[in-house]
Amino acid sequence: MAEVTYREAVTMGMAQEMRRDDRVYFIGEDVAAAGGVFKTTPGLQDEFGDRRVRDTPISEEAITGAVMGAAMTGLRPVAEIMFSDFYATCWDIVANQMAKTRYMTDGQTSLPLVLRGANGGGLRFGAQHSQAVENWAMAIPGLKVVAPSTPRDVIGLLAASIRDPDPVIFLEQKSLYPSKGEVPDGEHLDELGKATVVREGSDVTIVALAAMVPRALTAAEQLAEEGVSAEVVDVRSLVPLDASTILASVGKTARLVTVEENPRLCGWGAEIVSLVAEEGFWHLDGPIVRVTSPHVPLPSADELEDVTLPTAERVVDAVRRALA
Amino acid sequence: MATTADPHAIDEATRVAMFRDIARARLFEQRAYDLFMKGLVKGTSHLATGQEAVAAGYAAAMRSDDYVLCTYRGHVHTLLRGAPMDALMAELLGRASGICGGKGGSMHLTSVRHGALGSYAIVGAHLPIAVGAAWSAQARGTGQVAVCFFGDGATNIGAFHEALNMAAVWELPVVFVCENNLYMEYTPIGEVTATEHPAADRAASYGLEGLVVDGNDPDAVYEVATDTVGRARDGGGPSLVEAKTYRHGGHSRADPGTYRPSEEVEEWISRDPYVRYPERLRDDGVDPATLEAIVAEAEAEVDHATNAATDSPVPDPSVILTNVWADGGSSWRK
Ligand SMILES: Cc1ncc(C[n+]2csc(CCOP(=O)(O)OP(=O)(O)O)c2C)c(N)n1
Numbered sequence: 001m002a003e004v005t006y007r008e009a010v011t012m013g014m015a016q017e018m019r020r021d022d023r024v025y026f027i028g029e030d031v032a033a034a035g036g037v038f039k040t041t042p043g044l045q046d047e048f049g050d051r052r053v054r055d056t057p058i059s060e061e062a063i064t065g066a067v068m069g070a071a072m073t074g075l076r077p078v079a080e081i082m083f084s085d086f087y088a089t090c091w092d093i094v095a096n097q098m099a100k101t102r103y104m105t106d107g108q109t110s111l112p113l114v115l116r117g118a119n120g121g122g123l124r125f126g127a128q129h130s131q132a133v134e135n136w137a138m139a140i141p142g143l144k145v146v147a148p149s150t151p152r153d154v155i156g157l158l159a160a161s162i163r164d165p166d167p168v169i170f171l172e173q174k175s176l177y178p179s180k181g182e183v184p185d186g187e188h189l190d191e192l193g194k195a196t197v198v199r200e201g202s203d204v205t206i207v208a209l210a211a212m213v214p215r216a217l218t219a220a221e222q223l224a225e226e227g228v229s230a231e232v233v234d235v236r237s238l239v240p241l242d243a244s245t246i247l248a249s250v251g252k253t254a255r256l257v258t259v260e261e262n263p264r265l266c267g268w269g270a271e272i273v274s275l276v277a278e279e280g281f282w283h284l285d286g287p288i289v290r291v292t293s294p295h296v297p298l299p300s301a302d303e304l305e306d307v308t309l310p311t312a313e314r315v316v317d318a319v320r321r322a323l324a
Numbered sequence: 325m326a327t328t329a330d331p332h333a334i335d336e337a338t339r340v341a342m343f344r345d346i347a348r349a350r351l352f353e354q355r356a357y358d359l360f361m362k363g364l365v366k367g368t369s370h371l372a373t374g375q376e377a378v379a380a381g382y383a384a385a386m387r388s389d390d391y392v393l394c395t396y397r398g399h400v401h402t403l404l405r406g407a408p409m410d411a412l413m414a415e416l417l418g419r420a421s422g423i424c425g426g427k428g429g430s431m432h433l434t435s436v437r438h439g440a441l442g443s444y445a446i447v448g449a450h451l452p453i454a455v456g457a458a459w460s461a462q463a464r465g466t467g468q469v470a471v472c473f474f475g476d477g478a479t480n481i482g483a484f485h486e487a488l489n490m491a492a493v494w495e496l497p498v499v500f501v502c503e504n505n506l507y508m509e510y511t512p513i514g515e516v517t518a519t520e521h522p523a524a525d526r527a528a529s530y531g532l533e534g535l536v537v538d539g540n541d542p543d544a545v546y547e548v549a550t551d552t553v554g555r556a557r558d559g560g561g562p563s564l565v566e567a568k569t570y571r572h573g574g575h576s577r578a579d580p581g582t583y584r585p586s587e588e589v590e591e592w593i594s595r596d597p598y599v600r601y602p603e604r605l606r607d608d609g610v611d612p613a614t615l616e617a618i619v620a621e622a623e624a625e626v627d628h629a630t631n632a633a634t635d636s637p638v639p640d641p642s643v644i645l646t647n648v649w650a651d652g653g654s655s656w657r658k
Contacts, residue, residue, distance in 0.1 A: 025463060051463065052463075054494075056490065057486070057489055057490055057493065059452075059486035059489065059490055060486075061452050061482060061483040061486045061487070062452045062455060062483070062486035062487050062489070062490040063452075064452065065449070065450075065451070065452020065453045065454075065455055065456055065483065065486075065487065066452060066453075066455045066456035066459050066490065067456060068452075068453050068456055069393075069441070069452070069453040069454060069455060069456020069457035069458070069459065069460065069470070070456040070457070070459050070460035070463070071456070072436070072441055072453075072456070072457065072460075073391065073441070073456075073457045073460040073461065073464075073468075074460055074464055075459075075460045075463060075464070077456075077460075092446055092449055092483075093449065093452060093453070093483075096446050096449065097444070097446070097449055097450075097453060101434075101442065102647055102648070102649070102650065103427055103647050103648050104424060104427050104428045104432045104434070105424050105427075105428060105432070105434040105436065105442065106424045106425035106426075106427050106428070106643075106646075106647055107646070107647035107650075108424070108434055108435070108436040108437070109434075109436045109441075110650045141648050142648055142649065144649070164650075165649075165650035165651065166649045166650050166651070240649075
């Protein structure tokens, strides 16, 4: 076991898969010599050469189109989308082409590709470099959507995404890049579509993703001091979604709070609420509470961003309401 | 036109094969139109009637493992890659034996095993994807070339410029072929584009030579196709070709195309490759019986495809849940 940052874990996961499989190629803006704007890929070009690790022009359509065409014809390419906000500029390729090609061709082709890069808020970048866009991708059949919260999960889920036959949108939470955690020695592989119970509890289930997982854990500690036992579930993968772990947890605790950092309307938390309402209603002993950002673009100033994103205090408050 | 072919430099077998391709394409699409009018082909369909020489010239110059990417006007390109006509016709009719099992339809014909990497119904979307197929061929060192056909309208799409630039800087084995039929849907391309040749005039922006070819002349197309595909295969990088051609009908099945001046339509119809090319071949000494046999065989093939398609069952509704993800990943939520 070694302790590494979330940012280092991205490099380790990439290197692990590039060593293992010479069909893995990596492209993006400033990813090669510069090692990425968030320094998530330094050294990869040195190790794997400038054929396998390449800088691109600022051309998100060309980048996403290129990995799609390459994935259809024998590579397992990875591209970095520097900030996930930029998906909007290539959404045609992602939503209309990548997501639908397997289906429209009735399985004539698989698209084993990964789009990875920085997602979410917390660094004062303002509304065009801070969005948590997982809902955009989750709404399109054909894409998989993964968002790890720990260095260990970064490596294991990135490896699983690269080995996966389908297009995976891999969202790294940018405020987590400096965070640290233990990672296993040697090759590490996880499984997509498995949520993790990161803290056991019996009074309430808190379902969270990415940067909201450490906040939910902080809230759970505060709640423990009040005598409330909170179970925290890290969803990790929105598509496929691990409904059974979530339903089992609610079956145990009978209360549910979801914590997501994206704006409120149509957030993934609503999908989980509807899942529990449809399939776990009789487990429930109280109202479900959703914690989200309000339905606003994310503001930049310290004081504004901090009150927009969900805090541990808001999670504690939501749990109190769920238990009331 | 920058390129003038010396037809006698092309061997007779190749020229006869190009006529066979044009005949199969023309008759297939005529039948598709008839079936559309009978309500058997559903949705919409975009015919390439009049434009077949572009597809035929490139088909003759390509290797069987090369890639083609095309648009919603892609029946002909897919057919000439070698995709079976029965399965293409069945797809137009929405049958289980269709090349995409009924999930694709007229605008999305694909046959990956024939290198037909898809018909793309979003204008310009496939140019970056062709870049990717060429990148992969370069990376794998296979010598394959990707040929990407698109309309003049696509030249004003952002993806066109992103794809051309990236293909040029990475020196990729890809040939971009603009089929300039002078119209987008209903609007003449010249009314919304600042250059005379929407594709070729922009080639210099990517460090490429602007190539214009008579897209109604199979020999001329074959010559430029041989040059550009050969250059790509030999590591010489991408090309941007503008083939001037014309669709005889409207944009899609519902459009009579009446916005076009009748003299213009007549002038282009008088240059129909399906009529003019066999005349030229006869003048050059090809036995007329050979050409007649080609037409008769194509007619028989189209009849067979029509019967096979109409005899095929419709898809089972259960297939709507399959092939969304490779591993049946939609089972988490119906
Ligand atoms: C991005 C996009 N915008 C608009 C359309 C609607 N549309 C379909 S075909 C077409 C005209 C395209 O003309 P051109 O590229 O010249 O090709 P042609 O149909 O002449 O072969 C338009 C506007 C579309 N499919 N995609």
